[in-house]
Amino acid sequence: MADGYLSFTNTPWGHWLARTLGLPQPLPLQRYRPGQAxxxxxxxxxxxxxxxxxxxxxxxxxxxxxxxxxxxxxxxxxxxxxxxxxxxxxxxxxxxxxxxxxxxxxxxxxxxxxxxxxxxxxxxxxxxxxxxxxxxxxxxxxxxxxxxxxxxxxxxxxxxxxxxxxxxxxxxxxxxxxxxxxxxxxxxxxxxxAEPVDFPGDILWDKPLTGRRALVTGACRGIGLAIAQVLAGEGAQVVCLDIPAVEAELQLVAASLGGTALALDITAPEAAERLLAFAGEQGTFDIVVHNAGITQDKTLAKMTEAAWRKVMAVNLEAPLRLSTALLEGQGINPGGRIIGVSSIAGIAGNLGQSNYATSKAGVIGLVQGLAPLAARRQVTINGVAPGFIETQMTAKIPLLLREAGRRMNSLAQGGQPEDVAQAIAWLAHPASGGINGQVVRVCGQSLMGA
Ligand SMILES: NC(=O)c1ccc[n+]([C@@H]2O[C@H](COP(=O)([O-])OP(=O)(O)OC[C@H]3O[C@@H](n4cnc5c(N)ncnc54)[C@H](O)[C@@H]3O)[C@@H](O)[C@H]2O)c1
Missing domain, CATH: 3.40.50.720 (NAD(P)-binding Rossmann-like Domain)
Incomplete structure:
Protein backbone atom coordinates (compact mmCIF):
# COMPACT_ATOMS: atom_id res chain seq x y z
CA MET A 1 0.00 0.00 0.00
CA ALA A 2 1.39 3.43 -0.95
CA ASP A 3 2.64 5.68 1.84
CA GLY A 4 1.06 9.03 0.85
CA TYR A 5 2.75 10.95 3.67
CA LEU A 6 6.21 9.76 2.62
CA SER A 7 5.57 10.86 -0.97
CA PHE A 8 4.05 14.21 0.11
CA THR A 9 6.90 15.17 2.47
CA ASN A 10 9.36 14.54 -0.34
CA THR A 11 7.80 17.24 -2.53
CA PRO A 12 9.16 20.82 -2.03
CA TRP A 13 5.84 22.01 -0.53
CA GLY A 14 5.41 18.93 1.68
CA HIS A 15 9.01 19.19 2.88
CA TRP A 16 8.49 22.85 3.81
CA LEU A 17 5.19 22.11 5.60
CA ALA A 18 6.57 19.15 7.58
CA ARG A 19 9.61 21.18 8.63
CA THR A 20 7.50 24.17 9.64
CA LEU A 21 5.13 22.02 11.72
CA GLY A 22 7.95 19.92 13.20
CA LEU A 23 6.52 16.71 11.68
CA PRO A 24 8.62 13.64 10.73
CA GLN A 25 10.42 13.97 7.39
CA PRO A 26 11.21 10.43 6.26
CA LEU A 27 13.53 9.90 3.30
CA PRO A 28 12.55 7.15 0.83
CA LEU A 29 15.00 4.34 1.61
CA GLN A 30 17.62 3.34 -0.95
CA ARG A 31 17.27 -0.42 -1.33
CA TYR A 32 19.46 -3.00 -2.98
CA ARG A 33 18.58 -3.82 -6.59
CA PRO A 34 19.98 -6.95 -8.26
CA GLY A 35 22.81 -6.16 -10.61
CA GLN A 36 23.68 -2.93 -8.80
CA ALA A 37 27.40 -2.23 -9.04
CA ALA A 194 30.27 -17.07 17.31
CA GLU A 195 32.24 -20.06 15.97
CA PRO A 196 30.27 -21.48 13.01
CA VAL A 197 28.14 -24.60 13.41
CA ASP A 198 29.21 -25.87 9.97
CA PHE A 199 32.04 -25.83 7.41
CA PRO A 200 30.72 -24.00 4.34
CA GLY A 201 33.76 -24.36 2.05
CA ASP A 202 34.17 -21.93 -0.85
CA ILE A 203 31.51 -19.24 -1.04
CA LEU A 204 30.18 -17.74 -4.24
CA TRP A 205 29.63 -14.18 -3.04
CA ASP A 206 27.71 -13.17 -6.18
CA LYS A 207 25.09 -15.94 -5.91
CA PRO A 208 25.71 -17.44 -2.47
CA LEU A 209 22.65 -19.72 -2.46
CA THR A 210 23.52 -21.49 -5.71
CA GLY A 211 22.75 -25.19 -5.38
CA ARG A 212 20.69 -24.73 -2.20
CA ARG A 213 17.08 -25.88 -1.87
CA ALA A 214 14.86 -23.48 0.05
CA LEU A 215 11.36 -24.05 1.41
CA VAL A 216 9.28 -20.91 1.99
CA THR A 217 5.88 -21.25 3.66
CA GLY A 218 3.16 -18.71 2.83
CA ALA A 219 5.01 -17.92 -0.42
CA CYS A 220 1.99 -16.87 -2.44
CA ARG A 221 1.97 -13.21 -1.50
CA GLY A 222 3.31 -10.47 0.78
CA ILE A 223 6.51 -11.14 2.69
CA GLY A 224 6.63 -14.83 1.72
CA LEU A 225 6.55 -13.97 -2.00
CA ALA A 226 9.40 -11.47 -1.49
CA ILE A 227 11.42 -14.07 0.42
CA ALA A 228 10.96 -16.61 -2.38
CA GLN A 229 11.97 -14.00 -4.97
CA VAL A 230 15.07 -12.84 -3.09
CA LEU A 231 16.25 -16.39 -2.31
CA ALA A 232 15.76 -17.38 -5.94
CA GLY A 233 17.65 -14.24 -7.00
CA GLU A 234 20.55 -15.37 -4.80
CA GLY A 235 20.63 -18.69 -6.66
CA ALA A 236 18.39 -20.98 -4.54
CA GLN A 237 15.95 -23.55 -5.94
CA VAL A 238 12.78 -22.49 -4.13
CA VAL A 239 9.88 -24.69 -3.04
CA CYS A 240 6.91 -22.36 -2.62
CA LEU A 241 4.38 -23.64 -0.08
CA ASP A 242 0.92 -22.20 0.55
CA ILE A 243 -2.62 -23.37 1.29
CA PRO A 244 -4.43 -25.52 -1.30
CA ALA A 245 -7.06 -22.76 -1.80
CA VAL A 246 -4.45 -20.60 -3.60
CA GLU A 247 -2.80 -23.40 -5.56
CA ALA A 248 -3.33 -21.77 -8.97
CA GLU A 249 -1.52 -18.55 -7.92
CA LEU A 250 1.13 -20.62 -6.16
CA GLN A 251 1.89 -22.52 -9.38
CA LEU A 252 2.38 -19.20 -11.18
CA VAL A 253 4.67 -17.86 -8.45
CA ALA A 254 6.79 -21.04 -8.43
CA ALA A 255 6.99 -21.10 -12.24
CA SER A 256 8.09 -17.45 -12.34
CA LEU A 257 11.01 -18.35 -10.06
CA GLY A 258 11.94 -21.63 -11.74
CA GLY A 259 10.89 -23.35 -8.51
CA THR A 260 8.33 -25.89 -7.35
CA ALA A 261 4.87 -25.39 -5.81
CA LEU A 262 3.71 -27.35 -2.79
CA ALA A 263 0.05 -26.83 -1.87
CA LEU A 264 -0.18 -27.80 1.79
CA ASP A 265 -1.92 -26.44 4.87
CA ILE A 266 0.87 -26.42 7.45
CA THR A 267 -1.67 -27.07 10.21
CA ALA A 268 -2.94 -30.30 8.61
CA PRO A 269 -2.32 -33.31 10.89
CA GLU A 270 -0.30 -35.02 8.13
CA ALA A 271 1.72 -31.88 7.18
CA ALA A 272 5.06 -33.00 8.68
CA GLU A 273 4.74 -36.45 7.15
CA ARG A 274 3.91 -34.99 3.72
CA LEU A 275 6.79 -32.55 3.90
CA LEU A 276 9.27 -35.30 4.77
CA ALA A 277 7.90 -37.47 1.96
CA PHE A 278 8.23 -34.52 -0.43
CA ALA A 279 11.84 -33.96 0.71
CA GLY A 280 12.55 -37.69 0.26
CA GLU A 281 11.22 -37.63 -3.32
CA GLN A 282 12.38 -34.25 -4.58
CA GLY A 283 15.42 -33.47 -2.41
CA THR A 284 16.07 -32.43 1.16
CA PHE A 285 16.20 -28.77 2.16
CA ASP A 286 19.09 -26.43 2.92
CA ILE A 287 16.91 -23.50 3.94
CA VAL A 288 13.50 -23.55 5.63
CA VAL A 289 11.65 -20.28 6.18
CA HIS A 290 8.58 -20.43 8.42
CA ASN A 291 6.86 -17.35 7.04
CA ALA A 292 3.18 -18.38 6.87
CA GLY A 293 1.26 -16.51 9.54
CA ILE A 294 -2.16 -15.10 10.27
CA THR A 295 -3.81 -12.55 12.58
CA GLN A 296 -7.27 -12.74 14.15
CA ASP A 297 -7.31 -9.60 16.28
CA LYS A 298 -9.74 -8.94 19.17
CA THR A 299 -9.26 -7.89 22.75
CA LEU A 300 -9.05 -10.98 24.92
CA ALA A 301 -12.53 -10.65 26.44
CA LYS A 302 -14.05 -10.65 22.94
CA MET A 303 -11.74 -13.24 21.39
CA THR A 304 -13.25 -16.62 20.58
CA GLU A 305 -11.37 -19.76 21.50
CA ALA A 306 -11.37 -20.68 17.81
CA ALA A 307 -9.51 -17.44 16.97
CA TRP A 308 -6.98 -18.15 19.70
CA ARG A 309 -6.44 -21.75 18.55
CA LYS A 310 -6.20 -20.95 14.83
CA VAL A 311 -3.50 -18.30 15.31
CA MET A 312 -1.54 -20.58 17.64
CA ALA A 313 -1.80 -23.48 15.17
CA VAL A 314 -0.53 -21.59 12.09
CA ASN A 315 2.02 -19.26 13.69
CA LEU A 316 3.56 -21.47 16.35
CA GLU A 317 2.52 -25.12 16.46
CA ALA A 318 3.22 -25.70 12.77
CA PRO A 319 6.77 -24.18 12.75
CA LEU A 320 7.55 -26.13 15.94
CA ARG A 321 6.27 -29.44 14.57
CA LEU A 322 7.80 -29.00 11.10
CA SER A 323 11.20 -27.87 12.41
CA THR A 324 11.59 -30.79 14.77
CA ALA A 325 10.30 -33.25 12.14
CA LEU A 326 12.76 -31.94 9.52
CA LEU A 327 15.68 -32.03 11.95
CA GLU A 328 14.86 -35.46 13.33
CA GLY A 329 13.83 -36.95 9.98
CA GLN A 330 16.97 -35.69 8.16
CA GLY A 331 14.79 -33.46 5.96
CA ILE A 332 17.29 -30.62 6.34
CA ASN A 333 20.93 -30.97 5.31
CA PRO A 334 24.05 -30.22 7.39
CA GLY A 335 24.91 -26.57 6.74
CA GLY A 336 21.16 -25.90 6.74
CA ARG A 337 19.36 -22.79 7.95
CA ILE A 338 15.96 -22.57 9.62
CA ILE A 339 14.46 -19.10 9.90
CA GLY A 340 11.34 -18.23 11.87
CA VAL A 341 9.27 -15.14 11.28
CA SER A 342 8.30 -13.55 14.58
CA SER A 343 7.04 -9.98 15.01
CA ILE A 344 7.75 -6.98 17.20
CA ALA A 345 4.28 -7.73 18.65
CA GLY A 346 5.92 -10.89 20.04
CA ILE A 347 8.52 -8.71 21.77
CA ALA A 348 6.41 -5.77 22.94
CA GLY A 349 2.88 -7.21 23.01
CA ASN A 350 0.08 -5.35 21.28
CA LEU A 351 -3.47 -4.30 22.06
CA GLY A 352 -5.99 -6.73 20.54
CA GLN A 353 -3.26 -9.21 19.61
CA SER A 354 -2.87 -11.42 22.68
CA ASN A 355 -3.14 -14.55 20.49
CA TYR A 356 -0.79 -13.23 17.80
CA ALA A 357 1.77 -11.83 20.28
CA THR A 358 1.74 -15.11 22.24
CA SER A 359 2.37 -17.08 19.07
CA LYS A 360 5.13 -14.75 17.89
CA ALA A 361 6.86 -14.71 21.30
CA GLY A 362 6.67 -18.49 21.07
CA VAL A 363 8.55 -18.33 17.74
CA ILE A 364 11.39 -16.58 19.62
CA GLY A 365 11.25 -19.40 22.16
CA LEU A 366 11.45 -21.92 19.34
CA VAL A 367 14.51 -20.22 17.85
CA GLN A 368 16.30 -20.01 21.19
CA GLY A 369 15.24 -23.43 22.43
CA LEU A 370 16.05 -25.38 19.28
CA ALA A 371 19.40 -23.69 18.54
CA PRO A 372 21.61 -26.11 20.53
CA LEU A 373 20.02 -29.21 18.96
CA ALA A 374 20.17 -27.63 15.50
CA ALA A 375 23.87 -26.78 16.00
CA ARG A 376 24.64 -30.42 16.81
CA ARG A 377 23.28 -31.23 13.33
CA GLN A 378 25.31 -28.36 11.79
CA VAL A 379 22.15 -26.34 11.23
CA THR A 380 21.39 -22.83 12.48
CA ILE A 381 17.98 -21.54 13.52
CA ASN A 382 17.35 -17.81 13.76
CA GLY A 383 14.41 -15.47 13.55
CA VAL A 384 13.44 -12.12 12.14
CA ALA A 385 10.94 -9.89 13.91
CA PRO A 386 9.38 -7.52 11.37
CA GLY A 387 7.84 -4.25 12.48
CA PHE A 388 5.32 -2.47 10.29
CA ILE A 389 5.68 -3.92 6.79
CA GLU A 390 3.49 -2.75 3.89
CA THR A 391 1.45 -5.86 3.00
CA GLN A 392 -2.19 -6.95 2.78
CA MET A 393 -1.94 -7.84 6.47
CA THR A 394 -1.16 -4.24 7.51
CA ALA A 395 -3.49 -2.72 4.88
CA LYS A 396 -6.34 -4.08 7.04
CA ILE A 397 -5.30 -1.89 10.02
CA PRO A 398 -7.55 1.19 10.60
CA LEU A 399 -6.08 4.41 9.09
CA LEU A 400 -4.93 6.22 12.24
CA LEU A 401 -3.35 3.14 13.79
CA ARG A 402 -1.70 2.40 10.44
CA GLU A 403 -0.20 5.91 10.27
CA ALA A 404 1.09 5.58 13.86
CA GLY A 405 2.59 2.18 13.03
CA ARG A 406 4.42 3.64 10.05
CA ARG A 407 5.90 6.68 11.79
CA MET A 408 6.88 5.29 15.20
CA ASN A 409 10.39 4.22 14.27
CA SER A 410 13.75 5.88 13.63
CA LEU A 411 13.22 5.84 9.84
CA ALA A 412 9.64 7.19 10.20
CA GLN A 413 8.15 4.83 7.60
CA GLY A 414 6.95 1.29 7.08
CA GLY A 415 9.21 -1.36 5.63
CA GLN A 416 8.72 -3.29 2.39
CA PRO A 417 8.45 -7.11 2.17
CA GLU A 418 11.86 -7.19 0.49
CA ASP A 419 13.45 -5.68 3.64
CA VAL A 420 12.43 -8.78 5.59
CA ALA A 421 13.48 -10.99 2.68
CA GLN A 422 16.98 -9.48 2.55
CA ALA A 423 17.48 -10.08 6.28
CA ILE A 424 16.40 -13.68 5.77
CA ALA A 425 18.81 -14.10 2.84
CA TRP A 426 21.63 -12.85 5.10
CA LEU A 427 20.73 -15.40 7.83
CA ALA A 428 20.40 -18.12 5.15
CA HIS A 429 23.85 -17.28 3.74
CA PRO A 430 26.40 -20.11 3.83
CA ALA A 431 28.82 -17.71 5.58
CA SER A 432 26.34 -16.99 8.40
CA GLY A 433 26.99 -20.23 10.30
CA GLY A 434 28.28 -18.21 13.28
CA ILE A 435 24.81 -16.77 13.94
CA ASN A 436 22.53 -19.15 15.83
CA GLY A 437 19.57 -18.78 18.19
CA GLN A 438 19.14 -15.06 17.51
CA VAL A 439 16.25 -12.84 16.53
CA VAL A 440 16.89 -9.71 14.49
CA ARG A 441 14.25 -7.02 14.21
CA VAL A 442 13.44 -5.59 10.79
CA CYS A 443 11.48 -2.61 12.02
CA GLY A 444 13.42 0.61 11.33
CA GLN A 445 14.13 0.63 15.10
CA SER A 446 10.48 0.74 16.11
CA LEU A 447 9.72 2.35 19.46
CA MET A 448 7.54 -0.70 20.20
CA GLY A 449 9.44 -2.96 22.57
CA ALA A 450 12.66 -0.99 22.10
N1 LIG B 1 3.06 -7.44 7.49
C1 LIG B 1 3.62 -7.09 8.64
O1 LIG B 1 3.69 -5.91 8.99
C2 LIG B 1 4.20 -8.15 9.54
C3 LIG B 1 4.80 -7.70 10.72
C4 LIG B 1 5.35 -8.65 11.56
C5 LIG B 1 5.32 -9.99 11.23
N2 LIG B 1 4.73 -10.39 10.08
C6 LIG B 1 4.71 -11.83 9.79
O2 LIG B 1 5.24 -12.04 8.49
C7 LIG B 1 4.63 -13.20 7.91
C8 LIG B 1 4.03 -12.86 6.55
O3 LIG B 1 3.12 -11.79 6.71
P1 LIG B 1 2.37 -11.10 5.49
O4 LIG B 1 2.07 -9.72 5.92
O5 LIG B 1 3.11 -11.33 4.23
O6 LIG B 1 1.01 -11.94 5.50
P2 LIG B 1 -0.01 -12.29 4.32
O7 LIG B 1 -1.33 -12.50 4.99
O8 LIG B 1 0.07 -11.27 3.23
O9 LIG B 1 0.55 -13.68 3.76
C9 LIG B 1 0.56 -14.85 4.54
C10 LIG B 1 0.63 -16.06 3.63
O10 LIG B 1 0.61 -17.23 4.47
C11 LIG B 1 -0.29 -18.17 3.92
N3 LIG B 1 -0.84 -19.08 4.94
C12 LIG B 1 -1.70 -18.74 5.94
N4 LIG B 1 -2.03 -19.83 6.64
C13 LIG B 1 -1.38 -20.87 6.09
C14 LIG B 1 -1.36 -22.27 6.36
N5 LIG B 1 -2.08 -22.80 7.34
N6 LIG B 1 -0.58 -23.07 5.59
C15 LIG B 1 0.17 -22.54 4.59
N7 LIG B 1 0.17 -21.22 4.28
C16 LIG B 1 -0.61 -20.40 5.01
C17 LIG B 1 -1.38 -17.31 3.29
O11 LIG B 1 -2.16 -18.04 2.34
C18 LIG B 1 -0.57 -16.18 2.70
O12 LIG B 1 -0.14 -16.47 1.39
C19 LIG B 1 3.59 -13.68 8.92
O13 LIG B 1 4.15 -14.70 9.74
C20 LIG B 1 3.34 -12.44 9.76
O14 LIG B 1 2.87 -12.76 11.04
C21 LIG B 1 4.16 -9.49 9.22
Missing part, protein backbone atom coordinates in the same frame (compact mmCIF):
# COMPACT_ATOMS: atom_id res chain seq x y z
CA UNK A 38 29.18 -2.85 -5.75
CA UNK A 39 27.55 -4.16 -2.64
CA UNK A 40 29.03 -2.19 0.24
CA UNK A 41 28.49 1.52 0.60
CA UNK A 42 31.66 3.36 -0.31
CA UNK A 43 33.80 5.01 1.05
CA UNK A 44 33.92 4.29 4.77
CA UNK A 45 36.06 5.43 7.66
CA UNK A 46 37.53 2.63 9.75
CA UNK A 47 38.88 3.34 13.23
CA UNK A 48 39.72 1.26 16.27
CA UNK A 49 39.98 1.84 19.98
CA UNK A 50 42.93 0.46 22.00
CA UNK A 51 43.55 -3.30 21.60
CA UNK A 52 40.87 -3.65 18.92
CA UNK A 53 41.29 -7.13 17.40
CA UNK A 54 38.99 -6.85 14.37
CA UNK A 55 40.56 -4.20 12.12
CA UNK A 56 42.71 -6.70 10.19
CA UNK A 57 39.72 -8.83 9.27
CA UNK A 58 37.67 -5.75 8.42
CA UNK A 59 40.45 -4.53 6.10
CA UNK A 60 40.42 -7.94 4.41
CA UNK A 61 36.65 -7.70 3.81
CA UNK A 62 36.99 -4.15 2.46
CA UNK A 63 39.79 -5.21 0.11
CA UNK A 64 37.71 -8.18 -1.14
CA UNK A 65 34.74 -5.90 -1.85
CA UNK A 66 36.69 -2.97 -3.37
CA UNK A 67 35.55 -0.75 -0.53
CA UNK A 68 37.66 2.33 0.09
CA UNK A 69 38.28 2.40 3.84
CA UNK A 70 40.13 5.44 5.15
CA UNK A 71 41.98 4.86 8.41
CA UNK A 72 42.46 8.24 10.13
CA UNK A 73 45.83 8.96 11.76
CA UNK A 74 43.97 10.10 14.88
CA UNK A 75 40.47 8.88 15.64
CA UNK A 76 39.30 12.43 16.34
CA UNK A 77 41.06 14.00 13.34
CA UNK A 78 38.68 16.66 11.92
CA UNK A 79 37.53 16.26 8.30
CA UNK A 80 34.64 17.54 6.24
CA UNK A 81 34.94 14.93 3.48
CA UNK A 82 31.62 13.07 3.19
CA UNK A 83 31.57 9.30 3.68
CA UNK A 84 28.86 6.63 3.50
CA UNK A 85 29.95 4.47 6.40
CA UNK A 86 31.57 4.76 9.82
CA UNK A 87 33.04 1.56 11.25
CA UNK A 88 34.50 1.47 14.75
CA UNK A 89 36.27 -1.51 16.27
CA UNK A 90 35.42 -1.16 19.95
CA UNK A 91 36.26 -4.78 20.78
CA UNK A 92 39.24 -3.84 22.95
CA UNK A 93 37.65 -1.03 24.98
CA UNK A 94 38.58 -2.40 28.37
CA UNK A 95 36.96 -0.08 30.92
CA UNK A 96 34.70 2.92 31.32
CA UNK A 97 37.38 5.60 30.67
CA UNK A 98 38.17 3.91 27.34
CA UNK A 99 34.55 4.44 26.22
CA UNK A 100 35.70 8.05 25.68
CA UNK A 101 37.33 6.76 22.46
CA UNK A 102 33.86 5.95 21.16
CA UNK A 103 32.73 9.48 21.92
CA UNK A 104 35.84 11.03 20.32
CA UNK A 105 35.54 9.11 17.05
CA UNK A 106 31.84 9.63 16.51
CA UNK A 107 31.84 13.22 17.77
CA UNK A 108 34.52 14.09 15.21
CA UNK A 109 33.05 12.07 12.31
CA UNK A 110 29.29 11.84 12.60
CA UNK A 111 28.59 14.98 10.55
CA UNK A 112 30.58 13.48 7.67
CA UNK A 113 28.07 10.72 7.17
CA UNK A 114 25.86 11.23 4.12
CA UNK A 115 22.14 10.46 4.06
CA UNK A 116 21.45 6.69 3.77
CA UNK A 117 24.81 6.04 5.48
CA UNK A 118 25.68 3.09 7.70
CA UNK A 119 27.28 2.92 11.15
CA UNK A 120 28.75 -0.32 12.41
CA UNK A 121 30.25 -0.72 15.89
CA UNK A 122 32.05 -3.98 16.66
CA UNK A 123 32.57 -5.30 20.15
CA UNK A 124 33.40 -8.33 22.26
CA UNK A 125 30.36 -10.14 23.74
CA UNK A 126 30.28 -9.14 27.44
CA UNK A 127 29.79 -12.80 28.39
CA UNK A 128 33.18 -13.54 26.77
CA UNK A 129 35.10 -10.82 28.64
CA UNK A 130 37.37 -12.14 31.35
CA UNK A 131 37.16 -9.15 33.70
CA UNK A 132 34.31 -7.04 34.96
CA UNK A 133 35.54 -3.65 33.70
CA UNK A 134 35.83 -5.01 30.14
CA UNK A 135 32.38 -6.64 30.31
CA UNK A 136 30.82 -3.40 31.58
CA UNK A 137 32.43 -1.29 28.84
CA UNK A 138 31.33 -3.79 26.16
CA UNK A 139 27.76 -3.97 27.44
CA UNK A 140 27.63 -0.17 27.39
CA UNK A 141 28.04 -0.22 23.60
CA UNK A 142 24.40 -1.30 23.22
CA UNK A 143 23.09 1.95 24.71
CA UNK A 144 25.38 3.98 22.48
CA UNK A 145 24.32 2.22 19.28
CA UNK A 146 20.61 2.37 20.03
CA UNK A 147 20.83 6.09 20.86
CA UNK A 148 22.77 6.94 17.73
CA UNK A 149 20.19 5.02 15.68
CA UNK A 150 17.47 7.28 17.06
CA UNK A 151 19.54 10.44 16.61
CA UNK A 152 21.04 10.35 13.13
CA UNK A 153 17.84 10.27 10.99
CA UNK A 154 18.26 10.84 7.19
CA UNK A 155 17.78 7.07 6.60
CA UNK A 156 21.07 6.31 8.40
CA UNK A 157 21.19 2.99 10.25
CA UNK A 158 23.36 1.93 13.20
CA UNK A 159 24.17 -1.61 14.44
CA UNK A 160 26.40 -3.46 16.89
CA UNK A 161 28.17 -6.71 16.05
CA UNK A 162 29.55 -8.61 19.04
CA UNK A 163 32.28 -10.89 17.70
CA UNK A 164 33.34 -13.74 19.97
CA UNK A 165 37.14 -14.17 20.35
CA UNK A 166 38.16 -16.84 17.83
CA UNK A 167 35.24 -16.04 15.49
CA UNK A 168 36.89 -13.03 13.82
CA UNK A 169 36.73 -14.64 10.37
CA UNK A 170 32.99 -15.30 10.69
CA UNK A 171 31.74 -11.73 10.42
CA UNK A 172 32.06 -11.41 6.64
CA UNK A 173 28.40 -11.95 5.64
CA UNK A 174 27.20 -9.69 8.46
CA UNK A 175 29.57 -6.83 7.65
CA UNK A 176 28.51 -7.05 4.00
CA UNK A 177 24.82 -7.03 4.98
CA UNK A 178 24.97 -4.18 7.46
CA UNK A 179 27.18 -1.92 5.31
CA UNK A 180 25.02 -2.36 2.21
CA UNK A 181 21.62 -1.27 0.93
CA UNK A 182 20.27 -4.72 1.78
CA UNK A 183 19.82 -3.66 5.42
CA UNK A 184 17.98 -0.41 4.65
CA UNK A 185 15.16 -1.06 7.17
CA UNK A 186 17.25 -2.68 9.95
CA UNK A 187 18.39 -0.30 12.66
CA UNK A 188 19.52 -0.44 16.30
CA UNK A 189 20.22 -4.19 16.21
CA UNK A 190 22.72 -6.19 18.23
CA UNK A 191 24.01 -9.41 16.64
CA UNK A 192 26.40 -11.96 18.14
CA UNK A 193 28.90 -13.80 15.93
Missing amino acids: GNLLNPVVLAAGPQGRLSGELQRIFAATDTVAAVPARIDAPSTVKVRGLVFDASGLADVPQLDELYRFFHANVRRLSAHGRVLVLGTPPEHCTDLAHAVAQRALEGFVRSLGKELRRAITVQLLYVQPGAETEMDSSVRFFLSRRSAYVCGQVVRI
